[in-house]
Amino acid sequence: MSAENRVADTEELVLSDLLNRVLDRGVVIAGTVTIAVANIDLVRVGLNIFIAAIETELQKAAERERMRGSLFNADIPVLHPPRER
Numbered sequence: 001m002s003a004e005n006r007v008a009d010t011e012e013l014v015l016s017d018l019l020n021r022v023l024d025r026g027v028v029i030a031g032t033v034t035i036a037v038a039n040i041d042l043v044r045v046g047l048n049i050f051i052a053a054i055e056t057e058l059q060k061a062a063e064r065e066r067m068r069g070s071l072f073n074a075d076i077p078v079l080h081p082p083r084e085r
Contacts, residue, residue, distance in 0.1 A: 026056065
């Protein structure tokens with residue numbers, strides 16, 4: 001993380017600033033819930049949530065598309081903007 005993106009311990013972060021950072025950078029929330037009876041796992045549910053602004057993701061996807069020819073990362077999924085009708 002670069003120095004300009006860090007928040008000092010003494011610096012106050014307003015809720016709107018936090019929301020702007022989350023939407024600009026994106027955040028992943030991951031978790032697993034396991035239901036067990038008598039120490040026997042019956043059900044396991046995994047959950048991954050990605051939260052980001054659509055415009056930010058479109059910009060990142062466009063950048064990945066431009067770099068795609070020079071990098072060997074063909075497995076990265078690309079989010080394309082909606083087609084105009």
